[in-house]
Amino acid sequence: xxxxxxxAILMLVPTHLLLLVVIALPSIYVFWLSxxxxxxxxxxxxxxxxxxxxxxxxxxxxxxxxxxLIVVNAVVYIELLIAIGMAALFLGGVRYPKIMFAIVLMPxxxxxxxxxxxWKIMLNSGSGVLARTIESLGFGMFNWSVSPxxxxxxxxxxxxxxxxxxxxxxxxxxxxxxxxxxYEAARIDGATPWQEFWRITLPLTIPAILISLIFRFVFAxxxxxxxxxxxxxxxxxxxxxxxxxxxxxxxxxxxxxxxxATGWLMVIGSxxxxxxxxxxxHRRMLKGND
Amino acid sequence: MTDAASIVLPNxxxxxxxxxxxxxxxxxxxxxxxxxSAFPILYxxxxxxxxxxxxxxxxxxxxxxxxxxxYMALATKWTGFFPTMANSLIVAVGATLxxxxxxxxxxxxxxxxxxxxxxxxxxxxxxxRLLPPIVVTLPLFPVVDALKLSDTHIVLxxxxxxxxxxxxxxxxxTFIDKIPRTLDEAAVVDGATTMQTLFRVIMPLALQGVAACxxxxxxxxxxxxxxxxxxxxxxxxxxxxxISEVMDAVSGxxxxxxxAGVTVQLLPVTLLVMLAQRFLIAGLTAGSVKG
Amino acid sequence: MVAINIDRFVxxxxxxxxxxxxxxxxxxxxxxxxxxxxxxxxxxxLRMVAGLEEISGGELRMQGVRVxxxxxxxxxxxxxxxxxxxxxxxxxxxxxxxxxxLARVPKAEREAQVKRVADILQIGHLLERRPRELSGxxxxxxxxxxxxxxxxxxxxxxxxxxxxxxxxxxxxxGQIKRLHQTLKTTSMYVTHDQLEAMTLADRIICxxxxxxxxxxxxxxxxxxxxxxxxxxxxxxxxxxxxxxTASKAEGxxxxxxxxxxxxxxxxxxxxPSLTNDGNVLAGIRPEHLSDTPTPxxxxxxxxxxxxxxxxxxxxxxxxxxxxxTLTARCxxxxxxxxxxxxxxxxxxxxxxxxxxxxxxxxx
Ligand SMILES: Nc1ncnc2c1ncn2[C@@H]1O[C@H](COP(=O)(O)OP(=O)(O)OP(=O)(O)O)[C@@H](O)[C@H]1O
Ligand SMILES: [Mg+2]
Numbered sequence: 001x002x003x004x005x006x007x008a009i010l011m012l013v014p015t016h017l018l019l020l021v022v023i024a025l026p027s028i029y030v031f032w033l034s035x036x037x038x039x040x041x042x043x044x045x046x047x048x049x050x051x052x053x054x055x056x057x058x059x060x061x062x063x064x065x066x067x068x069l070i071v072v073n074a075v076v077y078i079e080l081l082i083a084i085g086m087a088a089l090f091l092g093g094v095r096y097p098k099i100m101f102a103i104v105l106m107p108x109x110x111x112x113x114x115x116x117x118x119w120k121i122m123l124n125s126g127s128g129v130l131a132r133t134i135e136s137l138g139f140g141m142f143n144w145s146v147s148p149x150x151x152x153x154x155x156x157x158x159x160x161x162x163x164x165x166x167x168x169x170x171x172x173x174x175x176x177x178x179x180x181x182x183y184e185a186a187r188i189d190g191a192t193p194w195q196e197f198w199r200i201t202l203p204l205t206i207p208a209i210l211i212s213l214i215f216r217f218v219f220a221x222x223x224x225x226x227x228x229x230x231x232x233x234x235x236x237x238x239x240x241x242x243x244x245x246x247x248x249x250x251x252x253x254x255x256x257x258x259x260x261a262t263g264w265l266m267v268i269g270s271x272x273x274x275x276x277x278x279x280x281x282h283r284r285m286l287k288g289n290d
Numbered sequence: 291m292t293d294a295a296s297i298v299l300p301n302x303x304x305x306x307x308x309x310x311x312x313x314x315x316x317x318x319x320x321x322x323x324x325x326x327s328a329f330p331i332l333y334x335x336x337x338x339x340x341x342x343x344x345x346x347x348x349x350x351x352x353x354x355x356x357x358x359x360x361y362m363a364l365a366t367k368w369t370g371f372f373p374t375m376a377n378s379l380i381v382a383v384g385a386t387l388x389x390x391x392x393x394x395x396x397x398x399x400x401x402x403x404x405x406x407x408x409x410x411x412x413x414x415x416x417x418x419r420l421l422p423p424i425v426v427t428l429p430l431f432p433v434v435d436a437l438k439l440s441d442t443h444i445v446l447x448x449x450x451x452x453x454x455x456x457x458x459x460x461x462x463x464t465f466i467d468k469i470p471r472t473l474d475e476a477a478v479v480d481g482a483t484t485m486q487t488l489f490r491v492i493m494p495l496a497l498q499g500v501a502a503c504x505x506x507x508x509x510x511x512x513x514x515x516x517x518x519x520x521x522x523x524x525x526x527x528x529x530x531x532x533i534s535e536v537m538d539a540v541s542g543x544x545x546x547x548x549x550a551g552v553t554v555q556l557l558p559v560t561l562l563v564m565l566a567q568r569f570l571i572a573g574l575t576a577g578s579v580k581g
Numbered sequence: 582m583v584a585i586n587i588d589r590f591v592x593x594x595x596x597x598x599x600x601x602x603x604x605x606x607x608x609x610x611x612x613x614x615x616x617x618x619x620x621x622x623x624x625x626x627l628r629m630v631a632g633l634e635e636i637s638g639g640e641l642r643m644q645g646v647r648v649x650x651x652x653x654x655x656x657x658x659x660x661x662x663x664x665x666x667x668x669x670x671x672x673x674x675x676x677x678x679x680x681x682x683l684a685r686v687p688k689a690e691r692e693a694q695v696k697r698v699a700d701i702l703q704i705g706h707l708l709e710r711r712p713r714e715l716s717g718x719x720x721x722x723x724x725x726x727x728x729x730x731x732x733x734x735x736x737x738x739x740x741x742x743x744x745x746x747x748x749x750x751x752x753x754x755g756q757i758k759r760l761h762q763t764l765k766t767t768s769m770y771v772t773h774d775q776l777e778a779m780t781l782a783d784r785i786i787c788x789x790x791x792x793x794x795x796x797x798x799x800x801x802x803x804x805x806x807x808x809x810x811x812x813x814x815x816x817x818x819x820x821x822x823x824x825x826t827a828s829k830a831e832g833x834x835x836x837x838x839x840x841x842x843x844x845x846x847x848x849x850x851x852x853p854s855l856t857n858d859g860n861v862l863a864g865i866r867p868e869h870l871s872d873t874p875t876p877x878x879x880x881x882x883x884x885x886x887x888x889x890x891x892x893x894x895x896x897x898x899x900x901x902x903x904x905x906t907l908t909a910r911c912x913x914x915x916x917x918x919x920x921x922x923x924x925x926x927x928x929x930x931x932x933x934x935x936x937x938x939x940x941x942x943x944x
Contacts, residue, residue, distance in 0.1 A: 003635075004405045007484050015396035015455050016411075018388075022452040023418055026426040033428060089319055100320070101571075102564035103327050109563035110331065111513030113530040114552050117537050118330040129333070132348045161330070166574070173575045222422045225515045229534055243424050243516075250428050251520065263425035274420045472666035475633050480680035480727070481654035490679075494670040 027267070034260035051261035060237050061262065064245035071152055071241060072220040075159045076213065079167050082160070083212070084205075087172040088197060108165040112225035119158050120230060145231070148238040155226045155239070162226075163219070167212050174208020175201055214277045221270045242266050331556065338549035345545055360546035364554070370532055371551050378528040378555075380443050382511040385450035389507045390500055392455050397462025397499075398488050402474065415456040423453055427520050434521060445521045446528070450511040457577050458503040464576035465499030466492055502573020505566050512559050529555045584609040584644065584767045585630070585735065591638030592625050592791075600625055601791045602639070607735075608783075610765045616778040617788035618814070623771040624739055626788075630769060631737050632656050643734065659728035660737040663744065665720045667712035667727075673699075674708040677726045698726045701760070718749045725760070736768040742777065754780060775815050779803070787811050805933075809940040812864050812933060818897060820864045823905040824937060827852060827859040836863065840904020847879040850929045853944025856936050861943060864933035867897065870909035870925045872916070878926040882907070886921045900925065 034051050036044035055061050094100050122130040131142040144150035186196050224243035233240035250259030337345050339356035364371060400408060439445045469492060477487040518528045533552060540548055585607040592600035600622045607613050615623045628634035632653035641648050648656050667676050674695055681691045699705040702722045712720055728736060742750045758781055761768060772778055778785050779799045787794045795807040806812035812820045824839040834852055836844040855861055871878055884902035896913035899906060900923055909925050934943040
């Protein structure tokens with residue numbers, strides 16, 4: 001390990017300059033913005049916590065917060081369960097692994113815009129191939145555009161479709177890292193495949209699961225495009241999520257103050273969620289899990 | 291030998307049946323995974339080669355005579371499309387180069403040097419990734435406007451590179467950590483400067499990490515929607531943005547053209563991701579291990 | 582002529598001092614070996630000389646000039662690393678030529694230099710290969726070649742042979758020795774293997790816990806170890822060291838072993854002046870103990886055979902004398918059996934005596 005010298009400090013400049021100028025300073029400035037009233041072309045007027053009061057008494061905000069909470073939890077946990085199942089399936093052996101991985105990874109390469117477009121068309125009531133299949137099975141009209149719960153379900157579906165490859169890979173890599181000798185020992189001890197999964201694979205994958213949970217919670221919290229492109233928050237702002245609420249107040253209504261307050265509330269929420277999991281991970285490490 | 295348990299032969303026939311059932315269930319599950327992952331994409335790609343009237347046929351034809359009419363139309367009628375593809379390419383390449391260059395340099399320092407500031411700033415690098423990026427649009431929007439950078443490639447390049455530079459730094463650090471330090475020392479004894487050590491000795495051995503970073507940034511920048519929506523209006527507009535605009539305004543006969551455009555947009559990165567899966571997986575594990 | 586002065590070297594990692602005020606010189610063309618157990622600071626000193634590790638205290642002079650602040654390149658040192666540190670992505674030729682390339686030596690000359698070195702080391706046919714396609718011994722040669730091609734002022738070796746198997750180690754040892762005899766480059770060599778130190782060194786520095794335990798020629802260290810540590814470290818099998826009490830009875834010197842048992846010394850044996858009332862440590866090398874009386878071997882000691890370890894033509898005989906254990910290296914003619922009584926003979930001049938408190942040599 002070498003001591004930091006001027007040349008090394010110079011090499012850190014690009015990364016830290018980008019982070020400082022684009023993320024750190026603006027984030028701090030947003031806090032100042034959130035304490036002021038401001039809109040296009042007007043000067044800032046200090047209003048203290050008024051913006052926070054406005055946001056926290058807005059029913060649209062609470063609706064967005066609730067939607068975010070529901071969708072984020074649904075996305076993260078359903079995705080996690082599917083990913084664990086898939087990883088276990090792959091762990092049991094897969095033919096043509098390169099091709100299978102290539103196929104599994106495909107949704108990762110797709111733009112959210114295109115993902116929404118495809119699913120929207122396939123689920124379009126009366127004409128989409130999936131909607132008609134559902135309807136022909138006798139479930140009635142699949143009219144998600146007028147039903148907020150259905151619309152949010154579609155958002156959840158698309159979001160899971162997009163991000164499953166990511167979660168799957170993290171968990172699969174975690175399972176792959178378990179030494180083969182543990183399974184051999186378990187087999188000698190007479191464990192069935194089912195017991196192997198519950199007693200060896202799953203407990204030893206928990207670190208990977210926690211990491212992917214943090215990643216996914218943090219990312220899911222940013223959910224914007226799927227909702228914006230699918231429903232634009234409608235009908236009647238009933239399907240908005242926090243990022244959409246922020247975008248609307250900032251860029252549609254020009255209320256930078258309330259938008260900033262929303263932003264800070266999002267930051268706090270995001271850090272809160274992440275810190276719970278970081279804390280859980282930290283505790284595991286303290287317990288001497290290596 | 292009397293107290294040892296004697297071997298009881300299991301029912302081999304039952305075992306064979308159970309094995310077969312297991313194999314069938316596993317195969318079905320794999321098929322399900324393939325359909326789930328690939329069907330939506332194949333659906334668009336195939337539709338782009340169908341006659342207009344066949345596109346929404348139910349049930350859809352799987353075998354049909356392909357037509358290239360929508361691709362012709364894409365070139366002639368939807369003239370706005372290809373410039374946005376060019377913008378996407380410029381932005382994605384620019385962001386990839388910037389993020390990789392910055393994170394190679396910083397990843398090297400984080401791997402090879404030690405002091406209290408560095409140890410502390412690792413936490414900062416992780417924490418900064420937890421912030422929802424939409425938050426920074428509010429203060430950046432007026433600044434970008436004042437700097438006359440609105441609707442330029444530069445804005446998107448800088449933004450996209452920044453969103454990835456912290457994760458890429460960690461990925462590079464993880465990869466460089468695996469290169470024995472004595473190689474640096476050998477290079478120093480051989481008379482190499484720090485830069486020569488980095489580019490002649492370290493970089494060639496950490497190419498996997500560079501590839502992983504490059505793919506992450508490229509795919510993200512190629513597909514990004516929200517920031518393109520906020521910071522571009524005309525000249526720097528990227529392909530996802532124009533697709534989203536057309537998607538909302540499309541009328542009966544233009545679906546085929548839209549599908550052709552979408553196919554052109556998604557095919558290159560999908561192939562890239564499929565072919566470069568090795569780097570992606572390596573990068574993902576490297577990036578997640580270190581938080 | 583002195584090539585290198587190491588003047589009061591100190592190395593600290595934070596509050597932890599691992600090298601304590603060490604000074605020595607290296608003569609022009611000399612082959613100096615630093616030897617000592619793991620963790621005693623050998624590599625640290627070598628790396629301070631190389632310029633890879635900051636010198637916390639003291640001064641390094643080359644040809645009389647202070648070089649503490651110079652880079653390894655400016656110090657004109659070349660180094661062979663324990664794990665070879667060959668660049669995996671470069672061919673053997675590129676590995677050896679890398680330093681010349683960095684120094685902007687023209688291609689033709691570079692190739693000639695690489696060829697010259699490769700021929701000396703007999704790796705000319707491997708130039709196109711990558712390090713991973715080489716055997717351990719070949720990698721070792723490439724690493725040496727990479728150091729040689731620079732024509733350095735000083736060669737540094739950090740345990741270069743420790744990753745090789747015993748046979749290759751002996752072979753490479755010979756090759757390094759021959760190489761030094763032809764090139765005559767000043768060299769500093771670190772090892773924890775005392776045999777390597779004995780065979781290669783013009784001069785040995787034996788280190789103990791960041792201090793110099795003894796400095797001298799291989800003969801000095803073997804024949805007159807300055808303290809118990811060096812006595813036990815140099816030589817294999819290890820020197821027998823037992824606590825004894827020396828007393829005078831009727832004008833004769835009598836040595837009594839701690840747990841009983843006596844050494845019979847011939848009349849008139851002169852011992853150095855003893856300390857601690859004659860309670861001292863006595864040492865004798867196994868190869869200086871013999872089961873048959875030989876001229877000069879006028880001292881005797883009796884005991885019971887405890888264990889036998891045949892080595893081929895020789896045999897290690899372990900004998901219990903009172904509470905002490907002695908090992909002798911004897912010629913094996915099948916004459917020994919465990920449980921037998923045995924008398925061992927030795928030359929009293931071969932006896933080493935050490936102060937039992939300070940562990941330092943007496944006389
Ligand atoms: N970076 C460091 N920080 C703290 N202590 C260190 C560091 N490097 C080495 N040490 C300590 O310095 C002492 C000397 O280390 P050194 O590597 O010189 O030993 P060595 O004699 O070469 O041993 P070996 O034969 O095992 O290579 C050791 O006790 C080691 O623990
Ligand atoms: Mg060492």
